[in-house]
Each structure stands twice: as structure tokens, then as C-alpha cells.
Amino acid sequence: MIPTTMKACQLVAFNTNEMREVPVPEPMDGEVLCKIRAIAICGTDPEIIHGKLKAKMNWPPVFPFTLGHEWSGEVVKLGTGVKGFKVGDRVAGEAHRGCGSCANCMKGNYTLCLNYGDVASGHRHYGFVTPGANAEYNVYSTKALRKIPDNLSFAHAALLDTAGVALHGIDMIGVTPGGNAAVWGPGAIGLMSVQMIKAMGAKNIIVVGRGKRLQMAGELGATHLVDYEKGDPVKTVLEITGGVGVDEIQECSGGAVALDQCLAAVRKGGKINMLGFYDDADVVLPPITRIVMNEITLTGSRANPNVSDRVLNMFAAGLIAGDKVVTHTFPLESYNAALETYLTRKDGAIKVVIEPWKQA
Ligand SMILES: [Zn+2]
Ligand SMILES: [Zn+2]
Known part of the structure; x- marks a missing residue:
């Protein structure tokens, strides 16, 4: 009843x-x-x-x-x-x-x-x-x-929603199998992104964050954990990639310096997707010339259109999980x-x- x-x-x-x-x-x-x-x-x-x-x-x-x-x-x-x-x-x-x-x-x-x-x-x-x-x-x-x-x-x-937001963001920029990917912000969307990027075959998955969540990213498949409180994350990402930068970055942190950092840490010809809620008044704007001269693809993604079936297939197949x-x-x-x-x-x-x- x-x-x-x-x-x-x-x-x-x-x-x-x-x-x-x-x-x-x-x-x-x-x-x-x-x-x-x-x-x-x-x-x-x-x-x-x-x-x-x-x-x-x-x-x-x-x-x-x-x-x-x-x-x-x-x-x-x-x-x-x-x-x-x-x-x-x-x-x-x-x-x-x-x-x-x-x-x-x-x-x-x-x-x-x-x-x-x-x-x-x-x-x-x-x-x-x-x-x-x-x-x-x-x-x-x-x-x-x-x-x-x-x-x-x-x-x-x-x-379903959180994982879908992660996948729609990844759809924007793709994942290079055997390549270097990075995730800024290991919150729930970032942690689902890590699992998906791993399933899609990136060689290195670098996560920039701090505390327990950063540790969790390691348990879910991140190959390199970069604690931004312990040094310059851009410098560390460049060191890991031999000075070249990463192929793709999923920016989930919503932080004021995130875009500036991502544009410095992505390789020439690389791609960045942004999906955080940013405080526009506080955002540090990077030199826009970097986008032009390095041919950076910069996208935003909103919510989770056309991804739910694939997300549920990934859950069913054990490629992603909610446990942690x-x-x-x-x-x-x-x-x-x-x-x-x-x-x-x-x-x-x-x-x-x-x-x-x-x-x-
Ligand atoms: Zn939501
Ligand atoms: Zn409509």
C-alpha cells in the first residue's frame, strides 16, 4: 500500500x-x-x-x-x-x-x-x-x-550520477591507451574518473589532491599520488612525464588555481576538461597564449547526458565500484x-x- x-x-x-x-x-x-x-x-x-x-x-x-x-x-x-x-x-x-x-x-x-x-x-x-x-x-x-x-x-x-559526470567529462577529452592521464581533485567524481581511466588503459594515472582521498585514489588505480600541500604539483607532474606533461587532465577540484596548473601540466596538443563548480571571482586566469601556442583543447562538461547505460555496464562488469x-x-x-x-x-x-x- x-x-x-x-x-x-x-x-x-x-x-x-x-x-x-x-x-x-x-x-x-x-x-x-x-x-x-x-x-x-x-x-x-x-x-x-x-x-x-x-x-x-x-x-x-x-x-x-x-x-x-x-x-x-x-x-x-x-x-x-x-x-x-x-x-x-x-x-x-x-x-x-x-x-x-x-x-x-x-x-x-x-x-x-x-x-x-x-x-x-x-x-x-x-x-x-x-x-x-x-x-x-x-x-x-x-x-x-x-x-x-x-x-x-x-x-x-x-x-549513477557521479560516475556519469566522470564519464561525460572523459568523453570530452578521451583517454590515450598507454598514455599519461591526470585527475585534479580526488573527490567522488575524481575517484570514479580514476577507475574509468584505468579501465580505458592509460599507463600512468597521476592524481593531484591531499589527505585520505588522495590515498584512496592510489587504492583505486592511480599510479602517482601528488600532494599539493607538499610541493608544486605542476613540477611533480612534469618530472613524472619526463618534462613533457600529460595527455589528458580531468579537472574535478573546482579550485581557484586549477586551470592555471592544468595548463602548465598538460602536454603540447593535450586536452583538459573542467567540471568543477568554480568561484569565478577567485579563479586565477592563466596566460591564454598557452592555449593557442600549445594547441590545448579546453572543454567544460555539464552533468551526465548519454552515459548512464555505459556507467551501469561498467558497474556490472566490475570495471568501476562504489565500495571505497x-x-x-x-x-x-x-x-x-x-x-x-x-x-x-x-x-x-x-x-x-x-x-x-x-x-x-
Ligand atoms: Zn550531483
Ligand atoms: Zn530541450
């Missing part, structure tokens, strides 16, 4: 999350109702909670608002016109669902939908402008859903404690997952 009301953790004002009893939403045409089994806290969640993305992105659009966009669960009810999904399916979600008919969506670039935020067009951005998963249930367009492999736990399936990335789980009632654990990196926290149906 599906109840008429449910618990949801809502952002009621900046810096204030509250557990509230709210109606269980009804699935509309092409949508399904899902019982939410796991939600991973993303780096953008605290930014939204702290009000840092209101002026830039209008997130959240209203109060109260239910955040949470990296999730997995079970289909419990079908709306009209649903094909390919049935009650009981284990699924995980993408945050973006494009309108499907604008010029960008028509090209498959649905995270860049030109009707962003226009609900009437069919656009959804779950947990950002459309209610998200920090609740016992939520409704989703089946276009934003994937069935997950039997051998993938709900907690790890909630990494998901470090903590909490019940929904303990959202604030979970957020605190995530933000302070308490007990080596990397990815913190909320399980709404787990008892406290």
Missing part, C-alpha cells in the same frame, strides 16, 4: 533543513512513482543549502524545496502511457530530463536544454528546479530512469548529521548516502 503522505527532508530557508510530512506525489503521463532507497549527497547540495547558487543558477526556485538528485530506488506505481517499466523494477535516476524537442535536445545535449526550467515544455531538473529525492517517494519521467543490474546495491547505484567511494550511510531523519559528516569529511567521509527506509 502506498500511503497518501510521506516524510521529506525539505530546505525551508537557506541553511535550514526540516523533516516535513507532505503528500506523496502522483505520477503523470510518462512518469512513475519511485520508493527512494538511497540518495547520495552531492557537492552542489551544500552549495544550494548555503544559498551560494541562488543568484547564479536560481537554485532552489522556491521554499520549501526538496533537494537530492543522485538516487536509486524501486518503481511502485505507473502513470499513464508508461512503457518499458513495471512495478518492482530497481532503478536509478539522472537529474536532467530535457524537453526533447529544442535544438540541443534534438542533438542529444539534453543537459543543455534550451527550455531549461520550463515545466510545460517537459523539462525537469530533479533536485534543482523540480522536487528531488530527499524523501520517501518521488515521481520521475521514465526518460530520466535506468534499470540497475542485480549485483549493484541501492547505495552504490546512487552513484561510499563511506557512510544515514537514515533520512539524520540528514543534517549526514551533511555535517560530508562537509567536514568526518571519519574520512567521501560519498555520504541517505537511506530513507533504513531505521535509525
Whole structure:
């Protein structure tokens, strides 16, 4: 039996999350109702909670608002016109669902939908402008859903988004088999990137970071760990590559000096993809001439379009895993404690997952 009301953790004002009893939403045409089994806290969640993305992105659009966009669960009810999904399916979600008919969506670039935020067009951005998963249930367009492999736990399936962001970034720049790749920032996206780059055959995988997360990168396949607190990371990367620089860099740190460092550490003709959330006012701009004279390909990547099937195949095949990335789980009632654990990196926290149906 599906109840008429449910618990949801809502952002009621900046810096204030509250557990509230709210109606269980009804699935509309092409949508399904899902019982939410796991939600991973993303780096953008605290930014939204702290009000840092209101002026830039209008997130959240209203109060109260239910955040949470990296999730997995079970289909419990079908709306009209649903094909390919049935009650009981284990699924995980993408945050973006494009309108499907604008010029960008028509090209498959649905995270860049030109009707962003226009609900009437069919656009959804779950947990950002459309209610998200920090609740016992939520409704989703089946276009934003994937069935997950039997051998993938709900907690790890909630990494579909994180791993997808990593893969979309790698799609931008590729991986040279037998070559030298680097990852700046061994957070959850960086650690999934390391595993994928390893699976794609780079000889050296250099990771720039610090602390427990850097150590974890070594356990997940990085060949060289560069602690930026212990010296100039650019100098070390150049030493490792015989003065040439790396073929590709996945920049996941979002740091103010990251672009400057990456442009100095990539080889001539190399490629850099940036996917962090940067504080534009603080970013140190490098000499742009380096991009021209060294023919550097510099890309940005947003979210995770067209990668979910490959991500799930990699999980199923054991090429990537969530074991070392998901470090903590909490019940929904303990959202604030979970957020605190995530933000302070308490007990080596990397990815913190909320399980709404787990008892406290
Ligand atoms: Zn996310
Ligand atoms: Zn669109």
C-alpha cells in the first residue's frame, strides 16, 4: 500500500533543513512513482543549502524545496502511457530530463536544454528546479530512469550520477591507451574518473589532491599520488612525464588555481576538461597564449547526458565500484548529521548516502 503522505527532508530557508510530512506525489503521463532507497549527497547540495547558487543558477526556485538528485530506488506505481517499466523494477535516476524537442535536445545535449526550467515544455531538473529525492517517494519521467543490474546495491547505484559526470567529462577529452592521464581533485567524481581511466588503459594515472582521498585514489588505480600541500604539483607532474606533461587532465577540484596548473601540466596538443563548480571571482586566469601556442583543447562538461547505460555496464562488469567511494550511510531523519559528516569529511567521509527506509 502506498500511503497518501510521506516524510521529506525539505530546505525551508537557506541553511535550514526540516523533516516535513507532505503528500506523496502522483505520477503523470510518462512518469512513475519511485520508493527512494538511497540518495547520495552531492557537492552542489551544500552549495544550494548555503544559498551560494541562488543568484547564479536560481537554485532552489522556491521554499520549501526538496533537494537530492543522485538516487536509486524501486518503481511502485505507473502513470499513464508508461512503457518499458513495471512495478518492482530497481532503478536509478539522472537529474536532467530535457524537453526533447529544442535544438540541443534534438542533438542529444539534453543537459543543455534550451527550455531549461520550463515545466510545460517537459523539462525537469530533479533536485534543482523540480522536487528531488530527499524523501520517501518521488515521481520521475521514465526518460530520466535506468534499470540497475542485480549485483549493484541501492547505495552504490546512487552513484549513477557521479560516475556519469566522470564519464561525460572523459568523453570530452578521451583517454590515450598507454598514455599519461591526470585527475585534479580526488573527490567522488575524481575517484570514479580514476577507475574509468584505468579501465580505458592509460599507463600512468597521476592524481593531484591531499589527505585520505588522495590515498584512496592510489587504492583505486592511480599510479602517482601528488600532494599539493607538499610541493608544486605542476613540477611533480612534469618530472613524472619526463618534462613533457600529460595527455589528458580531468579537472574535478573546482579550485581557484586549477586551470592555471592544468595548463602548465598538460602536454603540447593535450586536452583538459573542467567540471568543477568554480568561484569565478577567485579563479586565477592563466596566460591564454598557452592555449593557442600549445594547441590545448579546453572543454567544460555539464552533468551526465548519454552515459548512464555505459556507467551501469561498467558497474556490472566490475570495471568501476562504489565500495571505497561510499563511506557512510544515514537514515533520512539524520540528514543534517549526514551533511555535517560530508562537509567536514568526518571519519574520512567521501560519498555520504541517505537511506530513507533504513531505521535509525
Ligand atoms: Zn550531483
Ligand atoms: Zn530541450
